[in-house]
Amino acid sequence: MTSRVYRTESEVVPRILYKMEDDAGIPRYLLLRHSSRFWSADAPRPELVKKAYDVQRDKAPSELLWEVPEGDNVQAQTRRSIARLFAWFLLAEDPQRRLEVRPVATLAHQVSLVRHVYENPNLRRVLIADEVGLGKTVEAGMLIQRILADSPSKRVIYFSPASLVENVAREFRRLGLTRFRVWASGDSTADIEQDSRIIASVHRAAHGKHLERILKGPPWDVIVVDECHHLSAWESNGGKPTRKYTLIHELLKHHPSNGWLILLSGTPHQGAPVRFDNLLKLLQADKEPRAALEGRVIYRIKDDIRDWDGNPLFPARRVNPPTVVDLGEQHRRWLKTIHRLFSARSGGQASAARQRGASWRALLALQWAASSVHAGLGFIARQALRAGWTLEEPLVREALAALRPYRGGSRDEPVEHLFQRLDKEIQRNSRGHELEDSESADELDADEDWTPDRTALSDALEQGIKMAQERAHEKWTTLFEKVLGDLEEEKVVLFAQPVETVTALAEYVRERTGRMPALIIGDQTEYDRNLQIEGFRSPDGPQFLISSRAGAEGLNLQVARRLVHLDVPWNPMQLEQRVGRVHRFGSRREIIVDTLVVKESREEAAYSIARRKLQTIASTMGEGSRFEVLYARVMALVPPNELEAILANGAVGPLSDTETEQLSQLVASGHAKWSEFHERYRETHNLSTPDRGEATWEDLRDFAVEHLKAETDFSFSSLAFKDTENGPVESSPRVSVLRIENEPFVVDDDGGMPVHSKETGESAKKLGTNSPPFLSALAKIGWPDRHPTGGAHVTLTGNDGDMVPGFERPFGFVVIIVQYLREEGGLGLTEQGMEMRAATVQRNGDRSSLSPKDTAALVRALRTASRRREPLRDEFLLEAISAAESEMLAEASQITTRERNEGIRRAVFPLMAATVA
Known part of the structure; x- marks a missing residue:
């Protein structure tokens, strides 16, 4: 007999035979629960494997074709069998679980990457260099999920910048990775020596005593480094490494041979070939040849990314010409x-180190002063305090008074209190505390032993004070009149480098609009930062979010499509990082980017020259149509130190002929580097899209209409993008929505976008195979508990009669299910997925296996076929069906050598046998 389905006295729902054992001459059955996908994730479920002695075997589907059990009839048996077939089809032919409702959308480019990396033994060390906004954190989380599903005992540590630790933890919780502990500050709960799953601040881990603690602990099986471009080694072969680079390099010395290293960065190159090469060295295990790096950098850009149907996933980006702000002579x-x-002082007056420090001060001071008057004055005031000036200097007192409210202080904060705060900040920074998220960390790159010219310092302070008192708001007036004049209620993200610019604009916005904007600055607690972000995301929240550079990495702000650069960083890579906060998955409309530059500043001159040079290159190479995208990518590869050296040569523009030539050469070099990088690694960006399965949203919709009494509502639409000659454009396709007990549910691939009714304004929730009402029906129909089910007698009518050409009717249709399991040493069995196999059978015994596509077509045809009142009594056909069922089960039970070595096991059972006339 071919049935492998058994019932026990204690359970109503039948089980599948996994294996049979001999217990002192008595047969003992190891019975497998059917797929966990019939239960919700948080619902209690029967044990996976149950041992039993006293069992009752259900008849196989082929047996039910001969006669139905007492109390049943052919039409009822056929109806239940077809419904059950369709229920299993919805699950088995959805291997990527696209038809489920998930907090994180199942995207084709992410699923394909996870599968590609996991199934390729050479990619145990990999750099995922997907462009900013493609969801690298989610990709890493999905890969970790896959690793832990097979090996739950593996130790995993995820390093990220301190400001992103909570963001990573939040994304992991959405993915269902709930056992990770956070290690980012002194009050963190994680135990770095004992906990096996940690999300850690890379700066904290690499700092002082923490470095020694983490290196002495047990080895980590999976090491992930987010924003890995911060791992810097400045000389070839890893020379002059930073602490962060040393941390990862030393951890890898104790890395298991089968361990994982996953590096993440949307901007890994940064125009510094030596630093990038040292990142690649981390991907090279000890004694591995250089050739082993082949394929270990996975680089894809937004242009490459498509949804499951081949449509673009991201909107276009429009970068407007810069708005020039004249702040006057x-x-x-x-x-x-x-x-x-x-x-810088020259010659023998100063050491080379001091000259570099002085140049760095000049560079920062000019950038800060161009960003805003308050930022420039704040920088000069801090330098005065570093040089030993106190409140006894009248100009220091006046400067601090003009800066109020300063970094969270009140408008009437006593100057003495502000001085004490600044002095403590300077002292804390000077002692080398953990400065990763400090707004003043860059100032430590300047020499500490700086003695200013008193007259020059006094002049700079005096002029800055006067500017702050008389012309502090001119830039913000231009911003609202020329850039944001047509804004209405649309949300906007604004970026600046210094925190003083952020707070100065915030005060202006509050006075102009009557409402305080959301703020992201360094030194915020995670609670405060999340409060600001969630407030901005809320429809009723602030219209504006203003961020310092502390928010330029890792944040998801795609609730807005407008972004304004309030200043131009002299490191071009930072511009792309900023735009990546809004131009990412979930962006709903064309992204609009604006930039403010100060008239006759070094930034204005450099911006103009760089664009003209790249436009010339692009036009000669046929790349002009995507210029703005190209500009962002090329400028991210211009070495920032070389660009800064040019810009720091003077106070204002224009650039000299020599400087213009030098900048043009940098842009040409950046284009060459981008072209080389793009061509070298682009072969990895076309990862094959994983098998999506044959089940569709239309199938799910049909099931809901039939079994949940759902009704269609045609008034809903969503947002999508379609390709045009000018890039992706917005479209608003109608979306399939069903009402179940009058509540609207989306039953369609909406790409994670919101779905609204144009008539009622209602929002529709998603309905999937794991939704409670749907799942309840699936479970009830997939395993009916009253009668054995699986036999069907049908007659195809109309066009359905030609569904399987080349076969004479009547023919047989046999379907089996293969459930895959993995044996974990000492941990028992874990589910690994399932597969539906089908074949047609002729009266003479000829059997033809069906492709998934043909199987799907025949499954759908059976739903509308005519159910026979009496069984088809064709003994030759029934015998052929029975033989085919036995053969298919025997063949499907055989595991491959690879499966045996990897601990994969199979359980198979017959799902349906039908006569088709």
Whole structure:
């Protein structure tokens, strides 16, 4: 007999035979529960394997074709069998679980990457260099999920910048990775020596005593480094490494041979070939040849990414010409004064290190002063305090008074209190505390032993104070009049480098609109930062979010499509990181980017020259149609130190002929580097899309209409994008929505986008195979508990009669299910998925296996076929069906050598046998 389905006295729902054992001459049955996908994730479920002695065997589907059990009839048996077939089809032919409702959308490009990396033994060390906004954190989380599903005991540590730790933890919780502990600050609960799953601040881990603690602990099986471009080794072969680089390098010395290293960065190259090469060295295990790196960098851009149907997943990006802000001759004189104050001393007057420190001060001071008057004045005031100036200096007192409210202080904060706060901040930074998220960390790159010219410092302070008192708001007035004039209620993200610019604009916005914007700045607690972000995301929340550079990485702000650069960082990579906060999955409309530049500033001159040079290159190479995208990618590969050296040569524009030539050469070099990088690694970005299965949203909709009494509502639409000659454009396709007990549910691939009714304004929730009402029906129909089910006698009518050409009717249709399991040493069995196999059978015994596509077509045809009142009594056909069922079960039970070695096992059972006339 071919049935492998048994019932026990204690359970109503039958089980599948996994194996039979001999217990002192008495047969003992190891019975497998059917797929866990018939239960919700949080519902109690029977044990996976049950041992039993006293069992009752259900008749096989082929047996039910001869006669139905007492109390049953042919039409009822056929109806239940077809419904059950369709229920199993919805699950078995959805291997990527696209038809489920998930907090994180199942995206084709992410699923394909996870499968590609997991199934390729050479990719145990990999750099995922997907462009900013493609969801690398989710990709890493999905890969970790896959690893832990097979090996739950593996130790996993995920390193990220401190400001992103909670963001990673939140994404992991959405993915269902709930056992990770956070290690980011002194009050973190994680135990770095004992816990096996940790999300850690890479800066904290690499700092002081923590480095020694983590290196002395047990080895980690999976090491992930987010934003890995912060791992810097400045000389070839890993010379002059930073602490963060040393941390990862030392951890890898104790890495298991089968361990995983996953590096993540949307901007790994940054125009520094030596640093990038040292990142690649981390991907090279000890004694591995250089050739082993082949394929270990996976690089894809938004242009490559498509949804399951081949449509673009991201909207286009429009970068408007920069808006030039004229702050007047007074501001330009101030910039010149600042440049003279911080210009490097030459020759024997200063060491090379001090000259570099002085240049760095000049560079920061000019950038900060161009960003906003308050930022420039704040920088100069901090330098005065570093040089030993106190409140006894009248200009220091006046400067601090002009800066209020300063970094979270009140508008009437006593100057003495502000001085104490600043002094403590400077002292804390000078002692080398953990500065990863500090707004003043860059200032430590300047020499500490700086003695300013008193007259020059006094002039810079005095001019800055006057500017703050008389012309502090001119830039913000231009912003609202020329950039945001047509804004209405649309949300906007605005970025600046210094925190003083953020707080100064925030005060202006509050006074102009009557509401405080959301703020992201360094030194915020995670609670405060999340509060600001969630407030901005809320429809009723602030219209504006203003962020310092602390928010330029890792945050998801795609609730907005407008982004404004309030200043231009002299490191171009930071511009793309900023835009990546809004141009990412979930962006709903064309992204619009605006930039403010100060008239006759070094930034304005450099911006103009760089664009003209790249436009010339692009036009000669046929790349002009996607210029803005190309500009962002190329400028991210211009070495920031070389660009900064050019810009720091003067206080204002224009650039000299020599500087113009140098900048043009940098842009040409950046284009060459981008082209080389793109061509070298682009072969890895076309990862094959994984098998999506044959089940569709239309199938799920048909099931819901038949078994949940659902009704269609045609008034709903969503947002999608379609390809045009000018790139992706917005479309609003109608979306399939069903009402179940008058509640609207989306039964369609909406790409994670919101779905609304144009008539009622209602929002529709998603319905999937794991939704409670649907899952309840699936379980009831997939395993009916009253009668054995699986035999069907049908007659195809109309076009359905030609569904399987080349076969004379009547013919047989046999379907079996293969459930895959993995034996974990000492941990028992775990589910690994399932497969539906089908074949047609002729009266003469000829059997033809069906492709998934043909199987799906015949399954759908049976749903509308005519159910016979009496069985088809064709003994030759029934015998052929019975033989085919036995053969298919025997063949499907045989595991391959690879499966045996990997601990994969199979359980098979017959799902349906039908006569088709």
